[in-house]
Amino acid sequence: MEDKVDHELAMKRLREEMHTSGVATPFATALKIAFQSLRIRFWRSIITIAGVFFAIAFLVSVLNSAIIEQFVTPVEEGGVRGFGIGYIFFLLAAEPRQAWLITMSLVVCVIGIANAMLMSVTERYKEIGTMKCLGALDIFVVELFLLESGFQGLVGSFAGALVGTVLVLLSSLISHGFAVFSVAPWGQVFLNIILGALVGVLLTLLGASFPAYRASQMPPADAMRTEV
């Protein structure tokens, strides 16, 4: 009854069949599902995007107000100067109290983003399990969530970086007048915007990738059983 050769032959046959017909990870389909999910959960996505938005708006406004101030009022010997993330390290050495506040605010934002991503994946364990029953590869599941969160991160952090910069410009316009526009280091302001957006996208992807990976590795039965 338990014929060993029999099973090996069956396995060989199955693997031959697998060679002629594979399983696809259709990018277009992943993109479509990701956008449909975002659209259907519109307000939920807006809240996630808002979390990223405020975090990055805060970061970019700190960096850009620092860089503009350095150019408007020359920094005296030994004062805090610096560009991009470097500014925060300088600040840490010169004025640890203020740097501490900025760092803590950023940490809170990072945790907020991670939590939003964690929730958006865990509430859909059942969907993930079902997709795996239909033949989705693990990588497809991860791809789906990275697309979804990547889009949220991109929109949130770009909008945040732009709005943060505009607010900083307005505030320095009020305190220094139009002279600001001629001295402002536009190149560095622009780089700060790019830096902020990049940090935002990376944080959202990081926040989503761990739960998405874990969900993709689950046996479908466990994923479908999980109630959140």
Next chain:
Amino acid sequence: MAITQENTVRARAVRKRFPMGEGYLEALKGIDLEVKRGEYISIMGPSGSGKTTLFNMIGGLDKPSDGTVYIDEVDIAQLDAYELAWLRCRKIGYIFQTFNLIPVMTALENVTLPMIFAGLSNDEAITKGRGLLETVGLGDRWQHKPTELSGGQQQRVAIARSFANDPSIILADEPTANLDLKTGHDIIELLRVLNKERGVTIISNTHDPSMLNVSDRIIWIRDGRVERVEARADIDISVGTIGGDTLGGVGGGEIHGGAAGRHAMDRLAGNSSEKK
């Protein structure tokens, strides 16, 4: 070699333990099972008897703690993640108690998703998907989202989806449990027709007695063991008495005793093959 041709699903001494508190809960205590190609099998048993756990084992959705599940004589524990996905995509179709349609997709998109995974082009998938929805009687509702469909209609979409890649096995986990009597009958009838027309093997978990009439064999599970197996010929006699007894007596698990049931499968399987 005869075995290879005949049995499409085979379980050997399958056990499943779940960690529970300090110890373990043994949901399956050594299940032996053989399902032939084209059969319509119902797995009956009270809730908590291990039906769904068995369903997950047979479908490759979870790994047994002990024992082996063969699909077309392939030990599925030896398959890697990609091979399992391939198997789920092409060999097995799943139908769930709670329908499990993807909420953000239309009926047609739900049906075509497995075909897209199988590498069909969009046009091919749409043509085939419309055809399948036609078969289950939802030809005109293809653009509706699951929330815009009734329970019975959702289950029809799920059935169409399970047939997407012409699987050889359909696994249904309590497909009628969330439906009213009439709709449940229609679903059972639909499954029976598809089983006859397409020669697909159907294994269905149920505690719906109306499923008995269409089944080729009924496997009674109690307390994680196979209690007995009945062929269709015996069904007419036993439906009234044993069926009623088991369905009514959820708490009466001890009366029948599970120990004898363990070998009953082999004995009865032997009997039924003699008849043929």
